């Protein structure tokens with residue numbers, strides 16, 4: 053019982069007490085009488101409540117104990133205390149409390165991300181059910197728009213976390229030969245912040261829903277939360293803004309930690325040119341997260357100010373039913389959002405580039421082809437991604453004279469992306485290819501991402517974008533990059549590192565069934581969505597012209613197949629985690645450092661810090677031939 | 692995986708010199724893959740050229756009803772044609788490798804080490820492609836930016852939740868909630884919003900421009916085919932965004948004159964001056980879009 057103090061249980065209790073105390077304090081001590089010109093006390097109460105919810109959670113799980121001890125006693129915890137905080141000999145309970153061991157944090161992230169993807173997938177299921185036929189089928193538009201917003205935002209939160217979180221924490225420190233992250237407590241904190249953020253986020257539908265102000269409850273804005281509609285919409289917006297600001301904190305703290313770890317904690321001999329590509333991908337993504345996220349946080353803060361204190365950052369006064377007091381500008385919102393929003397999609401994809409390179413190298417039994425070009429590709433995309441955001445505003449009317457420049461940068465970014473394809477094809481060529489589940493998903497990345505990339509070139513062209521912007525073509529395009537590119541790599545990464553992270557093998561047979569269901573469902577659904585976009589169907593509509601009926605029906609049916617197959621893959625993860633075949637330390641014969649540690653990985657990873665003497669994945673003719681000779685029946689039985 | 696326990700060399704041990712030069716291959720895999728690539732590309736291009744003239748009649752692209760739509764379709768054809776070889780480049784070489792070099796075929800593994808030439812060639816080709824697309828797109832960009840001359844019709848467009856209002860300043864501010872335009876006369880749209888952001892989109896004209904509160908944005912086109920089309924809102928603008936549509940009638944110059952003069956005494960439609968009740972009942976919103984089933988089948 054004593055083990056539960058502190059744990060997530062005490063955290064949850066203090067968080068709820070904190071929320072009630074915070075919101076009631078505002079209502080009873082500050083005010084509850086909302087006047088059109090005065091502050092909005094109801095939502096002020098929400099924000100203060102959420103803030104104390106968050107602080108209560110941190111106190112309850114014991115996250116603030118060490119900083120305060122240090123402040124009071126000015127004494128660093130000794131090694132033994134650090135080990136206790138890292139979950140030494142704590143057993144399974146260490147996954148349910150504030151634990152600094154990077155492997156525990158990695159597993160916590162993995163579970164949370166799977167839950168987030170599950171909720172986001174549920175949103176996709178509801179969306180596609182509504183859109184199966186024209187006409188209002190299931191939901192009022194109010195509900196539908198809220199589902200669209202939550203699906204988008206939650207999937208973005210999940211995908212920006214699903215490489216840096218689980219793999220950046222569990223795998224990267226071992227890969228570079230470190231005993232832990234650079235800042236273990238900060239690491240645990242970044243996960244601890246994300247949990248209340250997601251809880252607050254999931255509460256969105258319960259705020260102001262039904263007591264419509266004429267503009268709908270929940271959140272009617274879509275994940276882009278453009279002003280001034282973000283000011284006009286229901287109370288759910290305040291929950292969304294608070295949740296996403298918290299998630300942004302988590303993201304920035306995590307990113308800073310990853311960057312510092314990679315720069316300073318590499319083992320002797322692990323030069324920059326000897327890091328596996330995964331490390332490069334996650335490094336690039338962490339740079340983007342650290343530099344881009346704050347722009348969105350500012351956007352959300354301004355929205356909160358507009359909503360609660362009646363400032364007017366995004367609303368121009370035009371009389372009539374205009375929103376807010378006036379003097380603001382909606383273009384500000386688009387710029388703040390996309391300055392974060394575009395690097396953010398590369399934040400999702402860069403680790404995927406890295407992981408897919410490593411997986412292909414391991415299962416082709418070859419060194420990475422043209423390693424430097426791969427690094428140049430990843431870092432090139434990383435830099436250029438900050439220079440392209442205006443292509444989301446080609447039809448906004450803002451600064452049309454700049455369009456030629458953003459069109460240039462946008463098309464330019466396909467060049468470093470192309471480097472990654474060269475690396476992948478070159479690595480595959482003349483390899484000795486072992487078709488495992490991770491390899492299948494990595495190869496599906498080639499097919500899917502090239503479609504996503506080429507459709508992106510269509511959209512980078514201003515005249516075409518004028519027609520296709522804001523339509524289903526765009527939706528299909530970015531699902532090809534994020535689902536077809538990043539999510540496939542996430543599935544590859546889960547299958548690849550599953551033996552190391554859980555000590556068990558992911559079931560291949562179930563995995564293959566899910567793989568084909570995912571590929572067929574995904575491709576037919578979204579190719580059909582391209583057609584709907586070309587036909588002229590706008591995005592994020594609850595109902596549509598019967599002219600789009602066929603394309604939408606096909607999309608819905610195959611989206612159901614996709615969702616069912618993903619559910620099967622999730623089931624596979626759960627069932628293999630509980631009862632899968634026990635894994636040996638290095639089932640894939642991979643050469644990077646994480647596979648040289650025993651499974652399960654001991655608390656500080658390495659008894660002795662290794663000395664690295666070569667680039668990653670240096671398979672040679674000799675080693676591969678020796679491996680082939682050692683296989684039973686010369687590989688005929690393999691596969 | 693029965694063979695899952697291969698013991699690899701530990702990385703701290705230097706693995707010796709990088710793999711030696713490739714053993715002489717009995718088959719020329721590059722040539723084979725290149726042939727498959729060329730055949731796939733050729734077939735796809737032929738299929739595309741056969742399909743392309745019919746996509747409008749099959750309803751895959753909206754009717755091309757303005758000078759803009761032809762430009763857009765041309766750009767789209769060029770981009771699609773250029774995408775085909777790139778797509779097959781990746782898919783054929785990747786797929787070929789996955790089959791031909793699969794270890795089930797008993798190969799002991801070869802090597803294909805980077806030459807200096809290949810990356811350089813790759814970089815040059817991708818830059819050339821991108822430069823071509825850019826310059827090509829740029830020439831059309833200038834046309835999009837160009838203002839229409841020659842006695843243009845000015846239409847003031849006002850977006851509001853959740854309908855479009857049009858007024859014709861050259862015709863005594865005639866007002867309407869449906870858009871009526873004379874054929875073959877350039878139109879300049881001045882677009883505003885009275886509440887939140889909307890986006891004014893006529894798919895058949897190939898034009899789209901956001902309606903931004905407090906700003907006036909502009910776009911122009913010349914309708915070229917008489918018919919009934921549709922204006923859609925392309926920016927999520929709240930509850931009934933999905934129903935924020937209204938018909939576009941492109942008519943002869945004579946019909947337009949008759950119509951526009953009949954509108955001069957403004958019918959009391961909702962406009963920026965009158966606060967509309969935003970709480971439209973769903974039935975009413977659906978009603979508003981009910982015309983779409985009957986009249987827009989060809990759009």
Ligand SMILES: [Cu+2]
Nearest residue numbers: 889924928935
């Ligand atoms: Cu609208």
